[in-house]
Amino acid sequence: MDTVDFNNNLVKAYLALLENASTENKLELISRLSESIRHSLRDKRNIDRFYGAWKSDESAEEIIEQIQTSRTSIRQREEF
Numbered sequence: 001m002d003t004v005d006f007n008n009n010l011v012k013a014y015l016a017l018l019e020n021a022s023t024e025n026k027l028e029l030i031s032r033l034s035e036s037i038r039h040s041l042r043d044k045r046n047i048d049r050f051y052g053a054w055k056s057d058e059s060a061e062e063i064i065e066q067i068q069t070s071r072t073s074i075r076q077r078e079e080f
Contacts, residue, residue, distance in 0.1 A: 018026060056063065 018029070021029075058066075
């Protein structure tokens with residue numbers, strides 16, 4: 001079963017469950033689903049604004065090397 005068939009079957013199963021629900025419950029579900037979609041779109045837009053925010057002429061490997069070489073350790077070993 002491919003993804004499209006699975007999704008169609010899932011939608012049919014949900015519709016069968018909701019068939020006997022009251023109009024008020026169906027409208028509440030529509031409202032919550034709509035808000036969920038709006039929230040997801042807002043989150044995606046917020047994340048997308050960071051894409052490409054880091055500008056550098058250095059390659060990723062050079063940046064990683066700089067980070068690793070600049071690390072310092074202040075850990076002191078205790079003598080036994």
